[in-house]
Amino acid sequence: MNYRDTLNLPKTDFPMRANLSNREPGFIENWEKEKIYDKIRQSSKGKDVFVLHDGPPYANGNIHMGHALNKVLKDIIVKMKNMQGHDAPYIPGWDCHGLPIEHEVVKKLGKKAKEKTQDEIRKMCREYAAKFVELQKQDFKRLGVFADYDNPYLTMSHVYEAGIVKVFGELFKKGYIYKGLKPIHWCGNCKTALAEAEIEYNDSHVSPSIYVKFPIKNRDNEYILIWTTTPWTLPANVAVALHPDFEYVYLENNGEKYVVAKELSDGILKDTGLDLKIGSNVNTKELEDTSLEHPFIKDRDIKIIFGNHVTLEMGTGAVHTAPGHGQEDYVAGLKYNLPILSPVNDRAVFTSEAGEWEGMHVFKANESIMEKMTENGSLLYSSEYTHSYPKCWRCKKDVIFRATPQWFMQVEKDGLKEKAMTAIKDVKWVPSWGEVRMNNMLENRPDWCLSRQRAWGVPIPAFTCEKCGETYMTAESVDLFAEIVQEYGVDIWFTKDAKELLPKNAKCSKCGGEEFSKEKDILDVWFDSGVSHFCVLNERGISEIANIYLEGSDQYRGWFQSSLWPSVAIKSKPPYKEVITHGFMLDENGRAMSKSQGNVIPPMNIINKYGADILRLWVVSENYQDNIKLGDNLLKQVADAYKKIRFTLRFLMSNLYDYDNVKDRVAYQDFDDLCRWAVSRLAGVKEQVITDYNSYTFHKVFQKIHLFCVVDLSNFYLDIIKDCLYSDAKDSQKRRMHQTVLYDILVALTHLLAPILTFTCEEVYKVFFDEQGSVHTGVFPDFAEYEINEELNSDFEIISSMKEDVYRAIEQAKNNGIVGNNLESSVIVGTDEKEKIEVLKKYEDKLNEYVIVSGYSLTDTTTDDYYVAPNNFKIKVNKATGEKCERCWIFYDSVGTHDEHPTLCDRCYNVVVNDYS
């Protein structure tokens, strides 16, 4: 008789090899067919609503690892909330307007772009965005992300566009919206505004380099010396900036004294070659209340201001400030309430405000202005300077900074900034330092410039009076436009005349004119996405605000803020209860991933090589709150951990092939100590894992489950019970008891891991539990009767440490030729630690099973020939007595006593005789 056939060896159809990359698409197909998202919605109906609101990715290009990381994290949260008895919907969104798409479309058109109307270009942008929404959607599905893909939110949909206009209108009515001047990059040749992305840099641009004297009022022969490379901006000068902390000295020159930064004085001497003497220190505080004269404009009072933007890299430490012609100057100007002068028209030609230079192109005026200052003696020195200067991407001509009318949202009005800063204290920031970071950003935030001079976006519904040029926008006109957009989309702004978009009887408030033209500005796309909580959560009746926003840490400046301002202004509270951020993708060496570095890994490469579940497991294998590394070695490690989990699940299933959870289940009160311990550990792991899920520390979920699989299960419990599972009678109470435990562990792992290993857990569920159902409509198991038994836990820790020591002793015994393997051994164990021996005595008759040896006994009296092991147990290893049972491989004295089956022990004999004859 072949006794092997009488064993209950594991059986399962669950494949060892996951073959994820090939098999995952099948699951996705199935989920689509079964409408898994709708099913989950149905099974969650009526439960507590929990909303993770999706920050819309930009509908341009294929997804990268940053998207994958972000979406998987969101998906894990949504799934684990659904599995904890919440109703957690997930509406995916896409950011569809904006320059990058317009840029791509125009670039593709090339020279033909000029022949196209704005309306035609917008149509192409819309198609372009729609295409990438579909592409990205497929990729997100491939990642196993569950979402309402049939009803996503697109910022270019008519409903959403109408929502944007409505929110803009609300803010306008509350008085937050105003029109002001702001310097922007401007190409005088193309007569157009340029965004940062439309600018190229010429590294070897040659500019004039001039030192100019600004006389200090009421101080004879004292000047502040400034340095600049743009003489043409001097007519717009209104201030000179000094650094509050730098030391300043006088440079003396034939009776004249020039204030400059001490550290730069040597550089100035070298640069100019002038024979200047470095004189005494200047108390700049005393200068605070005085002002300067302009070098060539009479009657202009030039303020002295202080700012940290002044550097010691170049110049004199005194910065010529023209808020109409420079970003930093503009910001400083806002702080000091300086006028914004910009006497330059759209062709970069001086206007009448520039006096004698009217009609002259600004670059040509440089020379003339320098001549003027040479004449009146205010130009100390001039030369040339080579540096990097911006030029237009289209015509390659040099660009200028020019103040233009722009639309703003006021952040100081009605204490909005203070309200926002207070509001964020009620938000839970994960990690907690997010609050500090946000707070610092809000504090220094200037008014939000909402307008862009572009085609692809939501128009700012403003009109200009044809007669007097006054801007026309009223509560009524904004409301009317929102209504029109609701029906036709914003494209109508570009196709209809002003008359058709204005309220009847619209009259200019200034001159009473009735003829208007449409303004051409569109809204900043950050406004589009910033109002998503209105346009999605409110408009769809999902919730007033979101439970969670989860994005990369760059969004403190971006979406978290663009969402916060309108929300606090209108709802008087933040749009989110919790804000979670994740770090950025780095390569294996901790370097940022970038095209230029060539270390970018597309998510599809990982999915095709390893599968989405491996990618998902990678997401939770590291702490995403910090930066997160990616590379082949890391993926290999994750793949190994995956295998361990998969094999554990498979082993559980394979030993349950003959188990029926209804018929064969053994009640908890009939469990032995080992099983009580096992379910105590299970209950502990379950509790910890749920805690870790709810604090969004997913890497701890992963580590705890992995550790449970490796240490508690694989190395200990499963190893011990194999003997019972295989060799005991199929129907024995003991075997059924262990199977009951295995079953519950399987249920627990399958569900607790489902938010992470979305595909694999579904595979387990369909193979083992219910081919028609889905693990994702289930909930985390409860196991109310399984208590965390601290006494058992600590007892088994002692048993475990004893087992370690015994194995060390057996290793030695093997080396000494006493035994060949563990089951050949019979061990005697003692220790000086009485408490430990007392614990062991409680389990004395089970310890041979737990240690997996043929003989085990405890002793109070150890002798010198005992091996003293690191955990302080003393052990003697002998060769087991009796013979090896052919069936169960354990050494028993009873082997040979049964004539019918001379190679079997008592237990196996009985099983074979009862069940197999």
Next chain:
RNA sequence: GGGACUGUAGCUCAGUCGGUAGAGCACUGUGCUGAUAACGCAGGGGUCACAAGUUCAAUCCUUGUCAGUCCCA
């Protein structure tokens, strides 16, 4: 240059309310061949980024430096 974060074994992470550190994986060796392209066991491996300060004592506190990352200028 400013704001924020990170730096513990090859890797991913724990940890110490201040008393010179732990786990899993990987690695090496080994057993088994009834989880078998599996499974078990044993072993090696860290001046806790660097420097100074506080302290009887610092990886943990303070300051600075270096490296990496995000945002801003």
